[in-house]
Amino acid sequence: MKIFHFTLGPVQSFVGQARRTRDLWAGSFLLSWLSSKAMHAVIDQKGEIIFPKVTDDDNNPVDTLLCAVMKKPDPENPMPQIGSLPNRFKANIKGEFNPEQVAEAVKNAWENLGKAVYKEFVSDIAAEYGNETEKIWDRQIENFWEINWVLGDKPDKQGEDDRWLDMRKNWRSHWPKPEGGDHCTMMGDYQELSGYIRAKSKSQGEPKSQKDRQDYFWNAIRMQEGVDGPLDIRDNERLCAIALVKRLFPKLGEINLNKTIGWVPGGEEESVANWPSTTYMAVAPWLADISVDQGKIAHLKNYANRAQTIIEANNPGYFKKRVSEQATHLPTLAALHNEIIGNSHKWKLSHLDGDLLHVHALRNFRSTYLSNKPLKADGTDNDPVAREKLLTELSKLYKGVNAKPRSYYALLLMDGDNLGKMLREQDQTKVSIALLDFTDKVKACIDEDREHGGVTIYAGGDDVFALLPLNTAIQCAMALRDIFTRSFSDHGIKATASCAIVYAHHQVPLRHVIQKAHHQLDAVAKAKIGRDSLALAVYKPGGLTAQWASAWPPSSPVERMRDLIAAMQNGEYPRGFFHKLRDRYGFYDQEPVAGDSESLDMGKLLVAEYMRSREQDISRNEAEKAVERLTSVCHPLTREDGGVDPNPTKSLKLDGGFITRFLTQEED
Numbered sequence: 001m002k003i004f005h006f007t008l009g010p011v012q013s014f015v016g017q018a019r020r021t022r023d024l025w026a027g028s029f030l031l032s033w034l035s036s037k038a039m040h041a042v043i044d045q046k047g048e049i050i051f052p053k054v055t056d057d058d059n060n061p062v063d064t065l066l067c068a069v070m071k072k073p074d075p076e077n078p079m080p081q082i083g084s085l086p087n088r089f090k091a092n093i094k095g096e097f098n099p100e101q102v103a104e105a106v107k108n109a110w111e112n113l114g115k116a117v118y119k120e121f122v123s124d125i126a127a128e129y130g131n132e133t134e135k136i137w138d139r140q141i142e143n144f145w146e147i148n149w150v151l152g153d154k155p156d157k158q159g160e161d162d163r164w165l166d167m168r169k170n171w172r173s174h175w176p177k178p179e180g181g182d183h184c185t186m187m188g189d190y191q192e193l194s195g196y197i198r199a200k201s202k203s204q205g206e207p208k209s210q211k212d213r214q215d216y217f218w219n220a221i222r223m224q225e226g227v228d229g230p231l232d233i234r235d236n237e238r239l240c241a242i243a244l245v246k247r248l249f250p251k252l253g254e255i256n257l258n259k260t261i262g263w264v265p266g267g268e269e270e271s272v273a274n275w276p277s278t279t280y281m282a283v284a285p286w287l288a289d290i291s292v293d294q295g296k297i298a299h300l301k302n303y304a305n306r307a308q309t310i311i312e313a314n315n316p317g318y319f320k321k322r323v324s325e326q327a328t329h330l331p332t333l334a335a336l337h338n339e340i341i342g343n344s345h346k347w348k349l350s351h352l353d354g355d356l357l358h359v360h361a362l363r364n365f366r367s368t369y370l371s372n373k374p375l376k377a378d379g380t381d382n383d384p385v386a387r388e389k390l391l392t393e394l395s396k397l398y399k400g401v402n403a404k405p406r407s408y409y410a411l412l413l414m415d416g417d418n419l420g421k422m423l424r425e426q427d428q429t430k431v432s433i434a435l436l437d438f439t440d441k442v443k444a445c446i447d448e449d450r451e452h453g454g455v456t457i458y459a460g461g462d463d464v465f466a467l468l469p470l471n472t473a474i475q476c477a478m479a480l481r482d483i484f485t486r487s488f489s490d491h492g493i494k495a496t497a498s499c500a501i502v503y504a505h506h507q508v509p510l511r512h513v514i515q516k517a518h519h520q521l522d523a524v525a526k527a528k529i530g531r532d533s534l535a536l537a538v539y540k541p542g543g544l545t546a547q548w549a550s551a552w553p554p555s556s557p558v559e560r561m562r563d564l565i566a567a568m569q570n571g572e573y574p575r576g577f578f579h580k581l582r583d584r585y586g587f588y589d590q591e592p593v594a595g596d597s598e599s600l601d602m603g604k605l606l607v608a609e610y611m612r613s614r615e616q617d618i619s620r621n622e623a624e625k626a627v628e629r630l631t632s633v634c635h636p637l638t639r640e641d642g643g644v645d646p647n648p649t650k651s652l653k654l655d656g657g658f659i660t661r662f663l664t665q666e667e668d
């Protein structure tokens with residue numbers, strides 16, 4: 001008996017470098033899909049995948065993605081859309097086995113997909129406008145993936161082989177060469193595809209500069225059939241082969257998707273090509289409020305009709321492309337799914353593009369396009385009159401429903417704690433089954449639960465990646481944590497998970513938000529607090545403005561934060577109260593040091609500040625209860641040696657109050 005370990009990377013540069021939600025999903029899905037191709041190649045050689053658990057006792061696939069790859073589709077989910085397999089796995093090997101066949105299966109699947117995207121969207125443009133574009137494409141596609149594997153005799157002691165793969169990766173045998181030329185605006189280590197250099201001056205006798213030629217190339221790509229102009233590739237975007245595959249493979253169409261992927265993810269072309277934008281996730285709570293009031297729905301219908309009329313006055317048929325949330329079926333917006341509306345064509349009210357519902361997005365002519373034409377030569381708006389008309393109508397809508405949408409959404413990351421240690425100490429089969437049970441429940445918790453109303457980007461093994469509305473992220477994180485622990489306890493294993501939530505402004509670059517979320521999860525929730533924890537952060541356009549983390553056992557500050565949110569929504573804490581605390585007692589937001597700060601009775605000071613901040617008389621007893629509710633959140637718990645510190649830190653983490661206030665305030 002032999003053991004085979006396999007890993008595929010790089011993960012962060014492929015998944016994390018994203019400029020829109022579709023990029024983020026595409027990276028996660030393709031990485032999982034390629035991993036399933038590797039698993040299929042192992043199973044074809046009579047190998048048995050033992051971690052993660054993806055087959056039954058007869059070696060038939062049970063993971064929905066692997067089922068689809070092996071042409072044995074799961075009847076309940078025959079065309080899976082969400083990546084569910086990690087980038088590494090472990091297998092038992094009996095008899096003859098060729099590891100190179102596994103690596104080749106991955107390479108062939110990736111290169112076939114790349115060829116399809118190139119032929120459909122790039123080849124004709126490259127021949128007419130490009131400068132060695134095909135060579136750039138082939139070089140990047142062929143050399144991107146780092147594939148590592150180890151095959152060895154099964155050790156006598158469980159877990160002794162767990163370090164094999166890490167030791168193999170330390171050889172660093174994959175060294176991509178630095179690329180020249182102008183670089184990709186999304187994945188900065190790679191050359192963009194036109195092959196021209198913008199900074200070069202026009203050579204004598206040449207009719208166009210290299211900058212002009214580069215612009216001609218990308219404008220031609222935008223105008224290709226199947227590419228929705230700047231909606232798919234912005235005016236300032238110049239992409240490498242890897243980024244363009246992520247961006248455009250969802251637009252290949254049913255025939256090409258069946259030839260390359262094997263099926264249409266989600267079952268319909270719109271479900272793979274259209275993903276809710278970060279702006280849409282920001283306006284989702286506002287839309288949910290509208291959806292329960294027929295009077296407000298009427299105002300939204302009126303705005304939608306006027307928007308279509310304004311846009312199509314100069315761009316007939318273009319409004320259809322602005323209905324880009326066609327695959328967005330948030331359960332919290334079920335009432336809007338049933339509202340059929342439209343002048344020149346019929347569509348669902350819930351499909352209205354989020355950028356047309358938020359004033360910040362609508363004002364940004366570089367990202368919210370009202371025309372299929374490029375920007376003017378001087379880089380300014382090509383349709384300012386229509387934009388001003390829409391802004392006027394949007395203002396009327398806000399007045400009609402008596403509210404403005406928030407500008408923030410939530411990005412959630414979740415990861416199991418000490419999984420490597422668990423695999424060494426526990427029955428690996430039970431661990432794999434528990435993870436499979438957990439993965440099976442994730443999407444229902446995030447996407448289908450009306451209390452959460454989010455969108456799953458990835459759910460595989462112990463990892464979860466999701467977008468959520470601002471007001472449901474914490475309760476969704478708590479529900480996921482409960483599902484995780486129960487999935488393991490049902491098999492007699494104690495397991496915990498940590499989570500990070502970043503509340504981000506919808507105009508903050510997505511890749512920055514992803515980076516902050518990983519930092520909050522790894523450096524704060526796991527390293528600083530000690531795992532089994534939740535970390536929260538607020539990321540505004542100016543940067544990170546608040547962060548807070550705590551362990552979350554029963555009756556933890558995490559659960560008490562919900563009580564504080566409810567109290568703030570009832571108006572129990574004046575608006576300026578927290579700013580006064582930060583101005584006057586910000587020094588106490590650090591770990592206390594010897595000296596006068598330890599002699600301060602913060603409880604009495606806070607009670608006095610609270611009573612002064614209230615506009616109406618309040619008893620001291622009521623003030624003490626309000627302050628106690630606040631400090632129960634602002635004194636987070638840390639975890640040491642597997643247990644919760646019974647004496648939480650003496651420092652007052654005011655960001656707990658600031659984040660709570662942020663979650664309850666209205667848009668300015």
